[in-house]
Amino acid sequence: MGLAILLALFVAPEDADQGVSQRIFYIHVPIALTAYFCFGLGAWKALLLLWRGDERYDLESYVAIHHGTIFGVLTLVTGSLWAKASWGVWWLWSENQLVLFLVLFLFYCAYFMLRFSLEEGPRRARSSAVYALFGVALIPVSFLAIRLAEDFIHPTVFTRDGPQMTATMFTAFCVTWAAVTLLAYVLYRVELAGKRLDADLRELREALQ
């Protein structure tokens, strides 16, 4: 992560169009991609739960969506700061990419409301899994919105001709993306282990008392 920040802030050349604020790109885009990935992973685990019926996938799906939400908050905050620096406004309701990401984020926020309104058990696991699977349909819509929109000011960096940036910029982006993905994976494993340990301890306490 340290190397990624070093590359993004000090090694990558300054963008001729946006200036220093373009350096937000190196952290904002990997965080947004990680949020999509976490939501997708949550949906995949939900599908496995419905398919195989193994209840361990319920916790895995929940933790992945929890991380997707955290990275979603970061995407919205960093994006908003970048918008203020580049466009002079915190938010633009006319931008499909922004609004669709907000819809995706709010959809998964409602996942927690659904989950915690039901009693723990197979019914809650199945309902949460079905909800998580519905949300996955929003991911490609949100991701492709920037390409589908005809009038946009949100920049498109990755086109069919490849990344529209220099090799150093692309390297900085890839390193940051790898670092953020690795961070998300480590946090996912740690939280999952903590939650499993918590459940085991609860069971052990009930057995001992």
Add this chain to the structure above:
Amino acid sequence: MTQGQYVAAVYGVVFVVVLAYVAIIAAKLARLQHETTELLELARRREQPARSREAVIREAPGEV
């Protein structure tokens, strides 16, 4: 605010959020460690009378 300050704010926000998350996980880990110690003590307390009973049976089998 200058553009440089916005860049610093973005990286600062990410750092603070990750730090807060790590602090929450550390607090949870401490709670789990505490619970594990409690359960271990509970298990030892349960085990002790059983062991003493076994010792009594071994020492004087006909009396118990």
